[in-house]
Amino acid sequence: MKRFNFYTKSLAFAFAMIVFAPACSDLEEELFDAVTEDNFFRTEEELISALGAAYTSLYGIMSNGGFVCIQEVASDEMVVPTRGPDWGDGGVWTQLHEHTWDPENDKVIGSWNFVFNGVNTCNRLIFQFTELGNPLTDPFIGELQGLRALYYLWGLDTFGNIPIATDFTATEPPAPSSRAEVYAFVEQELLEAIPLVTKDVGGAAYGRVNEMTLRTALAKLYLNAEVYSGSPQWAKAAEQCDIIINSGNFSLEPDYFTNFAADNEGSQENIFAIPYDEVFATGFNLAMQTNHIVSGQATYQLTAQPWNGWCAVEEFVNSYDADDLRKGQPGTEDGPSRVRGNFLWGAQWDASGTVRQMDDNTALSGIDPDGPPITLRTEINELKPNAWREAGARVAKYEFPLGTRPDMNNDFPVFRYADVLLMKAEAQWRQDNGSAEALALVNQVRDRAGIDPFNELTAENLLAERGREMFFELHRRTDQIRFGVWGDAWWAKEAKDECYELFPIPAVQIQSNPRLVQNDCY
């Protein structure tokens, strides 16, 4: 029996060992390379860094996967043809051009995400800053409200019937509102935010939402009010434009291209710009998207091989007078183009302007009508599947300095003074189609472009002038819809139903929020 006792004791000892062994039952996570709310959002710098997230969401606007695609490639300005093995991408690019997109088109999805990442970040920060109650962040809250309204304006314009989500603590997925309700919401938000944000422009206010930013947004909202809500608001649009014009903050730059230079932050004309940078604020990749695979790299000494994709629709290029300063001149067999313009076409040369660029693989350039010497034609032989490698004029509006990296330094002008002048002109003309003031404003813009003034304004020439002036600034689709020509046929695009004015709600969104309702047509 003694032995058995020994067993018992031993077993008890073993149990004790096991249960009370190194007492390590601490399962808290240790953080080494991350921060949580427990150790962050304390100092002024940390709070400013939090605000930053609402603005950095803007950088996605020009990316190859998002908003610029649905605004530009779907319009009659731009096209991304399928060039043999390149740019087929499951048909998303040609769908955009032909207006046959569906709820799974990833450019549509990317655009939705662009809008709602922005909205959600603003919501989150308004909530967090309110909770923190730090006086340092008080001025940020109005600014965020204004910025959120800007994101909403884009969502209103492209998807229309979207949920209005402002309460960050809501746990229910939000229900959608009608486009008219969203319109009213954006108007109210802008009006509320305008007195809360700075009146300064430039300097510390550069790249930030200020009063003029929000008034331009409001002008745009009113100008499109008929499309958005069913009731036109031309007078209100004109009123906002007047406030901007009379503020004296802005003026037309003598040279149109100053506004699009790599160092355009000093432009007197840009009202609100996204301050892209090749290192700090990346996401503007136009040099990659549009340039020819061989000559583009040689002409601008790009640090990476460009993608040879995006180009302008020929009819659109031809809508410029030959001597329009905005158009540019083609390169020829004698030398490269010496005149910078919205477009790059013709014979292509290297950076020094002395070496004619050749596509020395005759195998690949074989189908190009001009053969190995690279000659970008404004003509595009077909939308798909075998567009020439050299087809289409390229977008040269934004300066590509020598040595441009994949991410560009040019700040993207979201709102520009010339646009305000044209909006004012249109708002006047809509109310009085003989308005002399309207004609003078349009001719002010034409004059800078070095072309003869109009004698009268018509829907046709007003839309065309807006197109030429505002090319590749993400306004064309909105303008075409407002002028009622969105459903028309153009090159490689058939006439389509009006309902394609709105993009579909992405399928993944409807899956994760069943309360969303798909737009008509889809």
Add this chain to the structure above:
Amino acid sequence: MKLKVDYFSKWLLLVLAITFCNFAIAQRTITGTVTDAETGEPLIGANILVAGTSSGTITDFDGTYNLSVPDGATTLDVSYTGYSSQTIEIGSQSTIDIALSAGELLDEVVVTGYGTSKSREVTGSIVSVKEEDFNKGNVNDPTQLLQGKVAGLAIARPGANPNGGFNIRLRGLSTVGASQQPLVVIDGVLGGDLNSVDPNDIASIDVLKDGSAAAIYGTRGASGVILITTKRGEAGSSKVNYSGQLSLESADRLPDVYQGQEYIDAGGTDLGGNVNWFDELLQTGTTQTHNLSLSGGTPTTSYRVSANYRDVEGVAVNTGFNRINVRGNLTQKALNNRLTISMNLASTSSDQNLGFDEAFRYATIFTPTAPVIRDVNNSSYDQWGGYFQVDAFDYFNPVAIIEQNTREQKVKNISSNIRGDYNITNDLVVGMFYSYQRSNRDFGQYISKYSFWGGGLGSNGNAIRENNENQDQLFRLEARYNKSFANNLDFKMQLGYEFQDFAFQGFRAQGGDFLTDAFTYNNLGASLDFDNGLGNVSSYKNTNRLISYFGRINLNFDDRFFATASLRRDGSSRFGADEKWGLFPAVSLGADLARIGNMSSFDQLKLRAGYGVTGQNVDESLLSLQRFGPGSKFYFNGSYVPSYGPVSNANPNLKWETKTDVNVGLDFAFGDYKWTGSLEYYRTNTSDGIFLFPVPVPPNLFPETKLNVGEIENSGLELTLAYNGSLGAGKSYNITLTGSRWFTPTLVTLSDPETGVGIGGFRTGANLGSPGQNNTPLVRLEEGGPLGQFWGLVVDPNNPVKENGEWNFVDVDGDGTQDDIADRAVIGNGFPKYQLGLNTSFNLNNWDFNIFFRGVFGHDLLNTFRAFYEAPGAISGYNVLRSSADIPTLTDQPQFSSRHVEKADFLRLDNMTIGYTLGALPDGFSQIRIYANAQNLFTLTGYQGVNPEPRFVDDSAFGPLAPGIDRRNTYFSSRTFSFGVNLNF
């Protein structure tokens, strides 16, 4: 290459010299009979071996033998399948009769995790593979030893990349989003690093297949457990073993593209050269391995030390590694043999030349009429460092890729552990175990200033240096109690506590803009990118901790009824605050009907059934916490400042995936153990599957969260059948068949009904990619449907091209259009359905043969080479597959469709060995064996791609949920011939 062959010849000469040196040895003869101890019947074909040598014989029809024994031999080893082996002292006798008792197989030791068990007592699904059954030949990775040997275990590597790991899938898909690889336990170290153990040092590998066996490993057991036991020293005379092997390896299948004049005839452009790019990229790979081990011991001390050297050159130029591994173990008994202390130490150092798998893709499509090097007078000569290049998108000279650039890493691994066991009484043992593992990976890559590929040209050279360090410590306390009651009830109980702590850290720097290529990745300070603010630097560190309590009870009643029950409680720091601890129970029962029912025709007929709950831990730390991190820079007051935003959402409910598992099996043996085998059925359900979901913002801060919402069901059948036969004296053979039937797993749900978060019915994913086929999903997840579905447009197989040259897609939904979303359909499944392994081995006196066939059936592969490079019109730009001639009228661009999903069933002569063991040995040697081996001698398959092996993981976000995609950057597969020698002295 020449150097290698010279080296090889010398080496072979040395081996031959040793082999044919003969010495006169004095011998005498012993005779006798071998009988069954119970019945007294003679045993035919029993093995009698002079201990420590290879000289031996086999009993004849009357059970008698006649054996020449060298002077100095002291013992005979006598063995017979199904019977316990015996060692007999020779002494001065000339006649020795031997009686053997049945039951050896059933007394074989099986490693069960935290302990061992006799084969007969096992009630879960455990397969034990001993060294003699391992795959032979050019085996550099321990998992390769098991390929095809275990029913239900699939081991595949898409290509023969010497630095590429094997994917291991036990019983199909067992988790939704967590790790799919089984837990590896090396000599008791959980999560042991497979690179730390050389295949030559492994004595046995045991695989815990079902939940009832694996549940004792708790949150890490859901994908099964692989237990590796290394060789140890034994009491007795000291032994020296040397094994050396040389392997020659060549690519076995290549994509079928045009070459030379055929390319021009098919419409390609003549660029003046004639290059077979595969020849430029590929070489005869050579591998040499050397293993030297010393082992021995006394009744109280035993040791084994070994050194392994492997020098591997792959079939692609500039790929391979060079590895040195040393391992030692020492066991010491003390305190009247009550205390046993053992120590293990292993260290591995590997220098790897990783090469560039991208080169395989470009070798396939680069123009065969292009020269490797451009004419020196050409104006583009300098631009690309002399290599011929073409300015096209995604199109590069493959030779330039591998010759201009460098990608290497050094991996160092140390593993050490110490174990102490103390027998408090004869029945009760308490033990303690501590292990420390650490591995370091030093990675370096340099892309030349002149490299067109990889952006080297644009960034003016580009270098990466990266260092990662993983370490973990494990501490364990155990108590084991064994007791036999009333002579027919064996009772075993064990309890344990385990603590494991992991730490990961790393540093990475990348910069370009170099003045010269001379530094490669060794002088990052010379990169101007850092001066210009364009360099990238990052580092990380995270830890996690796992605390466990476990216990197990085993019962054996009279070798008739068996029961096992275990319980583990696991806590992990990775789990959310509300779910820190999980409980994992298991129970299994067995009954040997042969003994219960006195069925004399069966030696064993054990029916067993088990139920177990296992888990799979979250694969990242900090996932349950709301964290913030730096994002893009923000323009504030005229300068760029950091912006900080959320990088995750808090998830206090984050927990392990739970897998419940039912397993029913039948183990049988009959005909005096000539026939053995087992049949098993399993059914598993994995719930709380971890998957990354988009979540609504608000209320979340971050748009994605890993949530426990998935559920999958999985089942299968497994069969193992072996026959041991005799062909007379000294001659025996064995045939083993392993078969697996994997039923395609079902995705029950991937949505949370409460919150609405999830895939809402189905989701497509796994993009095909650039050029031209972005936004092309390949796979569909469908709730309630089978996993592994390929999803895409259907091309009319009889008439793939329309008259206008476009693809002729089937109008699946009948709406009049042929290529919209609704016309996509299920066009295949990437999961295999059957695996077959057939091993035949013969021992014919001194000769041994082994032939192993392996086949996998029922899976489809997406041949991405065809999806991209089969459009005949493209030949003006790049080389295309010859199969493009099947669709000569196509003018459309390449587009993924049902046409590119192929059946990939295959049967392969996977491994063949012929060996010869010298009968007469030089003085001092106890065994000399030479052998030749061939791997992958031929493959029967209808698959048009390079390698029909199943692909278990895709490099897209869908990962293991997108099986079967044969991507273009896959290393080609190979055929290997090896020659080797084993020397024991």
